[in-house]
C-alpha cells in the first residue's frame with residue numbers, strides 16, 4: 001500500500017533556488033542511502049513527511065492534509081544557512097509514499113489508518129534508536145499514535161507529550177483509527193503517560209472527553225478560553241502545565257490551534273504564529289520529537305494557504321534553534 005522513500009541529495013537540490021554568493025539550508029542538510037546509516041550521521045535532527053489525509057477523512061474531516069509536506073520542505077530548504085541555523089544539524093530522511101484512498105466509507109478509511117500506523121512506528125523507532133530527534137510533518141493528527149509508539153519502543157518507556165491543540169483527540173480508541181483518537185489509542189496501549197494539552201478550546205471538547213480529562217490524573221489541559229479570559233502569559237501557563245512531566249517529552253503542534261492557518265478544522269480564533277514561535281524559542285525542554293500536523297496547502301473544497309510552507313518552516317527552524 002505504501003513505502004518510505006529515502007531522499008537523495010539530488011531530490012533536495014531540485015527544491016532549492018540557489019543564488020550565487022549565498023548558501024541555502026538545503027545545500028548543507030544531510031541525507032542517507034539507507035536507514036542503517038543514520039547512527040553514523042552527525043545530524044541531531046531527522047526530518048520526514050507523512051503526506052496523507054486519510055486519518056482526517058476517517059474522522060469526517062475535509063481532505064487536504066497531504067498537501068502541506070512539499071511546500072513546508074521547500075520553504076525550509078530555502079532558508080539561509082548561517083550562524084543561527086546550520087543545515088548540517090538536520091538530516092532530511094524522506095517521506096512516506098501513501099496511495100490516496102478515495103473511499104468515502106469511514107470503516108475502510110479507518111482500516112487504512114491502521115496500516116499507516118504500522119508503517120510509521122518502525123521508522124520512528126529506528127530514528128530514535130539511532131540517537132536522533134525526529135521532526136515529522138503531517139499529515140493528520142492520527143500520526144501522533146505511531147510516532148509516540150515508535151519513540152516509546154526505542155526508549156523502552158512510556159512517553160510524555162505536550163500537545164498544542166484546539167482539540168483533545170481523545171475520542172474512543174475502539175471505534176477504528178482516525179485523527180481524533182491518536183492520544184487515547186496511545187494511552188490505551190501504554191505508550192503515553194503524562195498528556196498535556198495547551199490551547200484546548202471549550203467549544204470543541206465533548207462532555208465525555210471533559211469528564212475523562214477531569215478523572216484522569218495523567219491528563220491536564222490549559223484552555224485557550226482561559227488564556228483569553230484571564231490574560232495569562234503563555235509561557236508561564238505552558239511551564240505550569242508541564243509540571244509533573246518528565247523526559248522523554250514529545251512536542252505536538254496541531255496547526256488548527258493557530259488562527260487563520262488552513263486546516264481541516266481551521267479556526268479564526270486561536271494562537272498566533274508568533275505566539276507559538278515565541279513559545280518554541282522560550283521553552284527549551286530538549287523534546288524527544290516534534291510533530292506538526294493537520295496543516296493544509298489546498299483543502300478538498302478548493303481553499304488554499306499560500307504561506308503554509310513558511311509557517312511550518314519557521315516552527316521547524318525555531319525547534320532546531322532551541323532544542
Ligand SMILES: N=CN[C@@H](CCC(=O)O)C(=O)O
Nearest residue numbers: 059061141167169179180265
Ligand atoms: N485532529 C483533529 N481532531 C478533531 C477534529 C475536529 C473537527 O473535524 O471538527 C476532533 O476529533 O475533535
